[in-house]
Amino acid sequence: MADTPCLGVAICTFNSADVILDCLESLLASTGVALRIVIADNASGDDTVTLLQDWAAGRHAYLMPENCPFAFTPAARTASLPLDGTASPGLPHRIRLVETGVNGGFAAGVNAALAVLAEDPEVDRFWILNPDSMVPPDTARAFALAQGPEAGFALMGGRVVYFDTPDQIQIDGGTLNRWTGVTGNLNVRGPHPGAPEPDPSDMAFITGASMVASRDFIATAGPMPEDYFLYYEEVDWALRRGALPLAYCPGGVVYHRAGTSIGSPTPWRPASPFSLYFKHRGRLRFMGRHFPAGVPTALLYSVAKAGQLLLKGYPVEGWTVLAASLGLPPSARVRARLSPEAQKRAF
Incomplete structure (x- = not known):
């Protein structure tokens, strides 16, 4: 109609x-x-x-x-x-x-x-x-x-x-x-x-x-x-x-249904390393683009978040947060979630 x-x-x-x-x-x-x-x-x-x-x-x-x-x-x-x-x-x-x-x-x-x-x-x-x-x-x-x-x-x-x-x-x-x-x-x-x-x-x-x-x-x-x-x-x-x-x-x-394909965090589970890598890489990329004066504070937050995950018994997740925030390459575990062509786009 x-x-x-x-x-x-x-x-x-x-x-x-x-x-x-x-x-x-x-x-x-x-x-x-x-x-x-x-x-x-x-x-x-x-x-x-x-x-x-x-x-x-x-x-x-x-x-x-x-x-x-x-x-x-x-x-x-x-x-x-x-x-x-x-x-x-x-x-x-x-x-x-x-x-x-x-x-x-x-x-x-x-x-x-x-x-x-x-x-x-x-x-x-x-x-x-x-x-x-x-x-x-x-x-x-x-x-x-x-x-x-x-x-x-x-x-x-x-x-x-x-x-x-x-x-x-x-x-x-x-x-x-x-x-x-x-x-x-x-x-x-x-x-x-x-x-x-x-x-x-x-x-x-x-x-x-x-x-x-x-x-x-x-x-x-x-x-x-x-x-x-x-x-x-x-x-x-x-x-x-x-x-x-x-x-x-x-x-x-x-x-x-939160995070069904990429492992986003929910109230009942931590985020997957795949999710954590892109989230924290994106956060620092966003800050550098729009609020560069806040990049040092954003990095301090990353250190604190990584330490929190390590203390809770999630070492892989903690190191993933640090690597992503510092612009380091992702782990093989994260890369393996994507095809070679997708990896070229993502990394």
Whole structure:
């Protein structure tokens, strides 16, 4: 229908076979909105692409996870679902699969999806969403229609909740210490529902797990910076917004399985060496780029963090933090997670 709002969705996948169908099925159940979904696959080494093709063709039945934290009805399909961005009978949503051919990192995948979406003049808002997320049926419409500031907005966030503990918030918006580069999560582990909405003026960035970019912002800031490979690209991107403010959508709730592919930290486990290397390398790279006066303090933080990990019995993790912060090459264990071509991009 002509009055149905349109929202672009950019999803970067890498070895996401265990989560991507949950994400897509929940998106297809979105009501009151027409979604233009572009999946950019970063040369997954698992069967992500084959699974998507089988699912779209009706050869793979979808089973909703038993612990899904909200109710939804998977979309009924009477025919195959095209993965070329064309319309599917009976569905207002469209999906396109793009194979990038190489794992160029999170931002590279997102940028590939955004470039395709930008060609559609109907799309003015671009929702960057992690594949290990599930979304209630009214979330997409909330993002499509949320009233931002009168002069427009750069990036809009909502509430990201832990999938496995859906009464706990993961992040309501990001904060930044400009002397150490350490980021924080507003309302982290706060109650959902129940925690008050954050003030967008308290935010330094919007989490890359779920953020909506305006077309005006992308025109101002350009593509997401790709040289981080993982982590800090969304923090850097937010600082490129000029006069455009950040915004918050109260109805933009997403349930996130944190760190399924790269081993990000959760309240129950430390980050993997792979995650730690890119996070702390990115933090120092970010500080050198935007707040060089804080680099010495940022390095002191790294020493303290490494010592904390060593004292807790995580020697590999502790030395990884130091190596990353000092710009040293990663360990063979970290490099082994990436293909030779991806290593050229990452290191």
